[in-house]
Amino acid sequence: MGWGGYGHDEHGWRKGPWTPEEDKLLSEYVKLYGDGRWSSVSKCTGLKRSGKSCRLRWVNYLRPGLKRGQLTPQEEGIIIELHALWGNKWSTIASYLPGRTDNEIKNYWRTHFKKRSAPSAAFPRHYDHQQQTIVINSDQSSPSAATDDNNQLQEQIQLVADPLLAVDCQKQKQQEEDKNSTCEMMMNPGNYNQWPAQQYQLVPAAFGSGPIVEDWLWSGLWNFNDAIQ
DNA sequence: AACTCATACAACCGCCATTCC
DNA sequence: CGGAATGGCGGTTGTATGAGT
Numbered sequence: 359m360g361w362g363g364y365g366h367d368e369h370g371w372r373k374g375p376w377t378p379e380e381d382k383l384l385s386e387y388v389k390l391y392g393d394g395r396w397s398s399v400s401k402c403t404g405l406k407r408s409g410k411s412c413r414l415r416w417v418n419y420l421r422p423g424l425k426r427g428q429l430t431p432q433e434e435g436i437i438i439e440l441h442a443l444w445g446n447k448w449s450t451i452a453s454y455l456p457g458r459t460d461n462e463i464k465n466y467w468r469t470h471f472k473k474r475s476a477p478s479a480a481f482p483r484h485y486d487h488q489q490q491t492i493v494i495n496s497d498q499s500s501p502s503a504a505t506d507d508n509n510q511l512q513e514q515i516q517l518v519a520d521p522l523l524a525v526d527c528q529k530q531k532q533q534e535e536d537k538n539s540t541c542e543m544m545m546n547p548g549n550y551n552q553w554p555a556q557q558y559q560l561v562p563a564a565f566g567s568g569p570i571v572e573d574w575l576w577s578g579l580w581n582f583n584d585a586i587q
Numbered sequence: 588a589a590c591t592c593a594t595a596c597a598a599c600c601g602c603c604a605t606t607c608c
Numbered sequence: 609c610g611g612a613a614t615g616g617c618g619g620t621t622g623t624a625t626g627a628g629t
Contacts, residue, residue, distance in 0.1 A: 469594055
């Protein structure tokens with residue numbers, strides 16, 4: 359990944375790709391002083407990099423816990439859904455994907471979706487709708503199982519009309535009702551032609567846990583995207 | 588084998604909000 | 609209180625790489 363060699367800006371800061379030596383210096387600095395005092399990195403380490411450049415390098419590349427490699431279908435789904443919610447709030451979206459950076463997500467989105475307009479057309483080429491979507495209420499012989507699923511789903515669904523919070527009782531009550539109806543729709547998707555408005559889409563699987571719930575959410579995601587076309 | 592194109596990735600830029608002095 | 613410094617974020621650019629032709 360070259361930048362055509364190294365250069366310096368008007369302030370004398372080095373530019374271009376980082377060397378292993380620079381990475382080592384930066385890592386050692388953060389180990390000693392923590393991440394946050396970027397402007398003093400050059401003073402303390404002799405690194406000829408601006409604070410901004412150091413921060414970027416740390417956040418996007420050196421920070422511990424970063425995941426490497428291709429995003430999983432689940433992560434892709436989360437990105438798609440959160441982007442529908444918040445737009446290009448990459449750092450916000452990244453906060454729901456542990457180990458992924460806003461830069462990575464931004465790059466991914468631009469590469470895969472930028473040129474496409476319709477949300478449903480935006481799904482990655484390797485995402486398999488048929489594979490991800492499960493048959494809802496397939497176990498008709500066991501009503502109790504369906505009820506359990508419903509209860510489990512109820513716990514996982516959060517309505518996010520206002521992602522920051524429902525403020526008053528009226529809103530909370532309304533949200534509770536919407537939550538119930540959304541759950542009902544997910545349990546019996548065939549009975550509904552129209553999905554709720556965008557503000558009532560589901561919180562992505564990252565908030566919940568377990569393959570069943572994730573599959574439910576995935577199928578809901580697809581219905582939702584079809585609905586908003 | 589050579590060329591083209593799409594994708595992945597790293598890094599920079601500019602703007603804005605916050606903090607500091 | 610106001611200006612400067614700093615940090616954070618979204619947008620953009622440039623190059624490497626691999627697949628397809």
